[in-house]
Amino acid sequence: MRQLDKKLLRDDVNQEVVYETQDNLPEKIIQFGEGNFLRGFVDWMIQEMNKQGLFNGKVVAIQPTPHGKVVPKLNAQDSLYTLTLRGVLNGQVVDNSEIISSISRGINPYSDWMEVLKVAESTDIEFVFSNTTEAGLTYLKEDYTGLSAPLSFPGKLAGFLYHRYKSLGEMEAPGLTIIPCELVENNGDVLKDLVLKYANDWTYPNSFINWVEEKNRFCNTLVDRIVTGYPRGNEKEFQQMLGYEDVLMTVGEPYHLFAIEADKTVAAKLPFTAAGLNVKWGDVKPLRDMKVRLLNGPHTMMFAASYLSGVDTVLDAMEDPDLRKFVEKGLYEELLPYVSMDSEEKSSFADSVIERFLNPYTKHYLPDIGMNAVYKFKSRLVPSLKEYAVHQNKLPEAITFSLAALMVYYKSTTKEGDFLVGKRNDSIYTIRDNQETISLFENVWEAFKQNEMTIQELVTTVLTAEELWGMNLAEIPDLNETISLHVEEILTLGMEESVRKLVNVKQKSK
Incomplete structure (x- = not known):
């Protein structure tokens, strides 16, 4: 099958692809x-x-x-x-491909x-x-x-x-x-x-x-x-559909939002809205807080627990009953209450997040979400963790479990180049992060392996690394002990059983 390039488009006049060259x-x-x-x-x-x-x-x-x-x-x-947009937008099924x-x-x-x-x-x-x-x-x-x-x-x-x-x-x-x-x-x-x-x-x-x-x-x-x-x-499915090979074909959902703080001069030079695009000009903070906490937050919260439970994508996780309970618990009980926005608007957005996670066309791989996960956890979940702890006088269960899961995800078997390599059953995965984070996790897990550090000492070392979190997380009451118990349980029972235990205990307590 021929490769996508300009010659292909010139030669293949029958190709059913919308294409305009603007060389x-x-x-x-x-x-x-x-x-x-x-x-x-x-x-x-x-x-x-x-x-x-x-x-x-x-x-x-x-x-x-x-x-x-x-x-x-x-x-x-x-x-x-080639960009392929697949999913449901405004109640309509979208499945479009464009060069x-x-x-x-x-x-x-x-x-x-x-x-x-x-x-x-x-x-x-x-x-x-x-x-x-x-x-x-x-x-x-x-x-x-x-x-x-x-x-x-x-x-x-x-x-x-x-x-x-x-x-x-x-x-x-x-x-x-x-x-x-x-x-x-x-x-x-x-x-x-x-x-x-x-x-x-x-x-x-x-x-x-x-x-x-x-x-x-x-x-x-x-x-x-x-x-x-x-x-x-x-x-192969995409190649047959498109009629050519494209090593850079990219798949995404049809939903999009771009909010930009700029004046009318910039908006005039970038006429996104005139092109019918969902671009909003003005204060981005309210939208940002809602999106980062209610969409990106659950992504970061779910990736390690789900992947180490044996599933590969967001959709796989949402189709697993226990993992879905875990995600919905974190989203609705621990993240949603602490977003400063109109109750109806943020609830509607949270519901749309679940719908987007259930998009059958989207293969959102969990290790991709896990790239630079420590910084993502710091920016997306730590604020909600702190607010929940202050308002409820206890720790949020799903968020704290997800932090423990992240630490276990960063447990490596070897190192390749700048990155660590972890193992899930018989498969391996690459742990991508900055060198400071990679070095810390490589050192603490090696010390644990050599019996030079207990789980609690390992967790303490990670939580007190202010260069990672921008603060000493160990100062949050009971966090060190809670994360240590979760990590020990995950290592003993496995991730899948630990998630099941977490969500089922919560169900019984309601």
């Missing part, structure tokens, strides 16, 4: 990240605007990490890929940083989008000479902006609108602070700092769409 459009966006989410969300939105003649611009996609694998595949396919052509090219900054800096010199570039995961919006002390790419995303952006400032006339250089999509509260403000920190580290002049603050906009945002990526296990 001559200028590159208006530089995008740090080229993963499934951005390709199934932002780049799809750019495509929608381009199809209607509303934006008329393309995206330059930058590989965010040294071990990324998407850019070579993207360039081999002439920057084309996305909004990306012009991909660049690996670690081998071609000078090409990235050339993009900075273009006056056509107006916008920066990013999704480098929550862990990408963090500070990493590093040097920068201008000759090779910084490792961190904020460092790359600082170097990119400084090159633009110097090459286009310093204070006269046109600024950019920067729209991060990482699920971090006040992500635009956080990114701006990090860029300025690097500017100070690298002794950039005060005039550059003034230019960043006066000529560039950093927008806080909220994004919402479940994008599961490549349909592993169903490749």
Whole structure:
């Protein structure tokens, strides 16, 4: 079967795919990240605007990490890929596939940083989008000479902006609108602070700092769409349906929401709403709090307990009676009450989350949700854990169990490259996180294996690691003892039986 590229589209005139080539459009966006989410969300939105003649611009996609694998595949396919949206939206079944052509090219900054800096010199570039995961919006002390790419995303952006400032006339250089999509509260403000920190580290002049603050906009945002990526296990079905092979085909749900804090000038230059897209301009905090706590929170809460119980996807977990009780208990009893929003609106959203988790078309793999899980737990579940403990004068059972499950999930058998490898029955899985987190869990579980540390000492070490959680979690009353008991039980009974015991005891106590 032939591979997706421009030649395929020219040759196969009978192919039943909606496709519009826009090779001559200028590159208006530089995008740090080229993963499934951005390709199934932002780049799809750019495509929608381009199809209607509303934006008329393309995206330059930058590989965010040294071990990324998407850019070579993207360039081999002439920057084309297929997006399939499947599910139920407004009561209607949606099952659509489309070739996305909004990306012009991909660049690996670690081998071609000078090409990235050339993009900075273009006056056509107006916008920066990013999704480098929550862990990408963090500070990493590093040097920068201008000759090779910084490792961190904020460092790359600082170097990119400084090159633009110097090459286009310093204070006269046109600024950019920067729209991060990482699920971090006040992500635009956080990114701006990090860029300025690097500017100070690298002794950039005060005039550059003034230019960043006066000529560039950093927008806080909220994004919402479940994008599961490549349909592993169903490749042949999709190839038969599409009539070609696409190593970057991406699957997602039809639901989408993009909230952006920006003025009318930005909204006019990015006419998302005119294209019929669900984009809201204004204060994102209420929507963000609801979405992060009630959608992302349950995702992080469920992934380790479900995966180590023997299931692979969110749908698998929701079709297991005990795991579904576990998820619904956490969502409705422990997370929902502490979201500050209209009761009817947040209850409706919680119900929609369960419907989205039950989407039969979506294969949302649990290990993918578990990437950078410690930071996700910190941002998505720790606030609810603390509020529940204060208001109820006891600990939330599902959230605390999920933290114990996370710790067991991070128990590795070996290490491959930068990541750990765990084992579930006869299968293995990759534990992906930042090096600080990887090192901590590698060390504590090895110490436990060598009888140099008890479970309670292991749990204490993890909970008191303020660099992971932003606080000493062991200061929360009874948390250390509760997590230790859960971890011991999981190691003794297994995850599946431990979940069953947790939800059935709760049922009997009602």
